[in-house]
Amino acid sequence: MNSPFPIAVLGAGRLADRIAAHPDVVVAEPSSAAVVLHLSADVSEIPFHLGAGRDVVTALPLDALPLDEVRDACRAGASTLHATGGFQSAVAARLTRSLAAATKEITRIDLHEEINLPEDAVYPWDTVPDHVLTAYYFAGLRVLEDAAFADVRSEAPVVDTEESGAVHTLGDRISYRSIRTRGTGAGPLRYRLVTTTASGTATATVDFHPTDDVHPADHLTCVELLRAVRPVRASKPGIVLRDLRITHLVPDDRLAILDHEQKSR
Incomplete structure (x- = not known):
């Protein structure tokens, strides 16, 4: 059985206690932690900890980070970063990956996200700037495209803001609609995935419910962060x-460094 893993938690708010209660980890000060879980909107913290030799699992999408600083920090600290290590839409991305593996004839994907937010903060909608939210959805679109249309990389995604959320599209094959409400009494989180082929359309709907009075978006974020700790280390x-096809971590070609070296622990 693995011994509890020393981690530091930054910016988790009320989720910190939930993370600390997990039997696989023990929360420590950053100076004595092996991995930093990053749930803060302050991106400057990430290069600092990487440069100090601490691995970082952040819930922020990679496109929201200063990549040049990240590269330099990883080189200086011989450290590893996993971006978007915690975001609940990873569940929908895995579902898409499974469907794409089973059905090669998909011509279009439409993902609908319905989230009902309570007055208490839910990560990331109440804790990060709007432009970072957009980066989350763009990252999700790329995952969907890689899952079903790996042969072509589309141009930059387009976002259309709506009163209740936004629609993000990638070319003419993928759309990601997010509908956000507050206090409506609707279920807290639902995903509806519509895949189109030449022979018709198929729809899969997944509803998530609170766990121990924790919003499912926060619960799934914690699960994703904690699952990434040991593989990143x-x-x-x-x-x-x-890599959603084989569910383990692989190098990202945006930062191919020190390939011939192993970490010195």
């Missing part, structure tokens, strides 16, 4: 991502 220096 075991990875080579650089940036890693989760």
